[in-house]
Amino acid sequence: MDTRSMAIQAKKASILMQGVSTELKNNALEKIAKALLERKEEILKANTQDMERSASENLAAPLLKRLKFDEKKLNDVVEGIHSLIDLEDPVGKKLLARELDDGLRLYRVSCPIGVIGIIFESRPDALVQISTLCLKSGNAVLLKGGREAMLTNRILTQIISEASKEAGMPENWINLMESRDEVNEMLALDEYVDLIIPRGSNEFVRYIMDNSRIPVLGHADGICHVYVDRNADVKRAVEIVTDSKTQYVAVCNALETLLVHKDMAKSFLPALKEALDAKSVEIRGCERTRQIISCKEATEEDWKTEYLDYILSIRIVDSLDDAIEHINTYGSGHTDSIVSQSEENINHFLEYVDSGNVFANCSTRFSDGFRYGFGAEVGISTNKIHARGPVGLDGLVTYKYKLIGDGHIVADYASNKRRFTHRDL
Numbered sequence: 001m002d003t004r005s006m007a008i009q010a011k012k013a014s015i016l017m018q019g020v021s022t023e024l025k026n027n028a029l030e031k032i033a034k035a036l037l038e039r040k041e042e043i044l045k046a047n048t049q050d051m052e053r054s055a056s057e058n059l060a061a062p063l064l065k066r067l068k069f070d071e072k073k074l075n076d077v078v079e080g081i082h083s084l085i086d087l088e089d090p091v092g093k094k095l096l097a098r099e100l101d102d103g104l105r106l107y108r109v110s111c112p113i114g115v116i117g118i119i120f121e122s123r124p125d126a127l128v129q130i131s132t133l134c135l136k137s138g139n140a141v142l143l144k145g146g147r148e149a150m151l152t153n154r155i156l157t158q159i160i161s162e163a164s165k166e167a168g169m170p171e172n173w174i175n176l177m178e179s180r181d182e183v184n185e186m187l188a189l190d191e192y193v194d195l196i197i198p199r200g201s202n203e204f205v206r207y208i209m210d211n212s213r214i215p216v217l218g219h220a221d222g223i224c225h226v227y228v229d230r231n232a233d234v235k236r237a238v239e240i241v242t243d244s245k246t247q248y249v250a251v252c253n254a255l256e257t258l259l260v261h262k263d264m265a266k267s268f269l270p271a272l273k274e275a276l277d278a279k280s281v282e283i284r285g286c287e288r289t290r291q292i293i294s295c296k297e298a299t300e301e302d303w304k305t306e307y308l309d310y311i312l313s314i315r316i317v318d319s320l321d322d323a324i325e326h327i328n329t330y331g332s333g334h335t336d337s338i339v340s341q342s343e344e345n346i347n348h349f350l351e352y353v354d355s356g357n358v359f360a361n362c363s364t365r366f367s368d369g370f371r372y373g374f375g376a377e378v379g380i381s382t383n384k385i386h387a388r389g390p391v392g393l394d395g396l397v398t399y400k401y402k403l404i405g406d407g408h409i410v411a412d413y414a415s416n417k418r419r420f421t422h423r424d425l
Helices: 003-017 022-038 039-058 060-068 071-086 125-135 146-169 180-187 204-210 234-248 265-278 299-304 320-332 343-352
Strands: 094-101 104-112 115-119 141-146 174-177 195-198 223-228 256-260 282-285 309-318 335-339 357-360 380-382 389-392 397-404
Touching: 003 115, 003 141, 003 174, 003 180, 022 039, 022 071, 022 125, 022 146, 039 060, 039 071, 039 146, 060 146, 125 146, 125 174, 141 180, 146 174, 174 335, 180 195, 195 204, 195 234, 223 234, 223 320, 234 256, 234 265, 234 335, 234 389, 256 265, 256 320, 265 309, 299 309, 299 389, 309 320, 320 343, 343 357
Parallel strands: 115 141, 115 195, 141 174, 223 256, 223 335, 256 309, 282 309, 335 357
Antiparallel strands: 094 104, 104 397, 380 389
16 A cells, blocks of 8 residues: 555544544553464564564664564563553543533533654564554554564554454554655645654654654654752762663663762762763763763763763763753753752752753653653653653644534624623533
8 A cells, every 4th residue: 555545544544533432442452462462472573583684784782772572572562551541531531611602612622633643763662652552542643663673563563453453443543654755755645644753863853844744743862961969969869870871771761961060070970980880881071070080081072962872971060050051052852850959959950951851869761651651652752832741642632622502603792692701611
């Protein structure tokens, strides 16, 4: 099926999905979870083939790590589906109820967006998370994964499609694209596709925005920071920084640049270096950092880099405001955290750091739809409209206005025969 035909079929499915009951959606999710476990061997075999081919093609190590879809990853996505079932249906919520006049009632009600095109790379688990979130929120989806995960994505899509069809979901609500040409074709289909969510580099997201009239929910780089304040507890700061950097390096919410107050540097940096050396982390430091610990020199480019690897850049700053200025200058608006014992400084940081997720005294790795209780995520948005931060169920719905009258006509109000009451119900 060509891309245009795929999008037309998805549009038809999206109309039918608007009226699908919560019970049917949850039943479909149950069947998908069960089918994924039953067909485990097929999935793992496909992923092994993808891994072997990608390794032979010298795929970068961070991408290879993301590509791996083992039994643990499978169990994680199944657990995510069960969590999604337990979440409230985001569709059909009354967001506003107002009487405009006697017998004339206005409601604002949440509804699915429609057809969502999502482009992602490497991670097959993202395909499961994205598609099941779209199902629960009543959206049809066009998926484009990376070529490196082609076989894994293909079997996962097949399993999800067959299980959901068996449960009674409309056909063609989930669709898989496999070539770059199909992505370019999709960008021209604003008649059928309602939203695009690209997951990739800033350059890639900018390319999508520049080449489509379809609204884009941009998730680009994850240049995340931790700032260790002048009065931070050293042990706590070491644990938070180490977790933020090393718990899983190949993800967008991993720490890339550490900022340290000058008064903390001599007591904190040696302790941190010991912890990071144990994790084989390469440190790149500013001049003042290199006067305290032995490490490579950090350049201007390091402050702008998302490593997705065991590399950390460190800069010593003179004040909290210097740290905030650095973050707002070099950061990507993703996730930034402060480690401090000063409530005043914490509040100042949370107020003035211009990011979708701002934390205090905890790891940047908490920036995640599943950990927020959103039932995983389709991505993390650095946009400032519609949805920001982890985009889960609530970010995949919009709303419509429903007006119910009893023969009301505008002429009566224009002539002052009737008057609006505008009373909230």
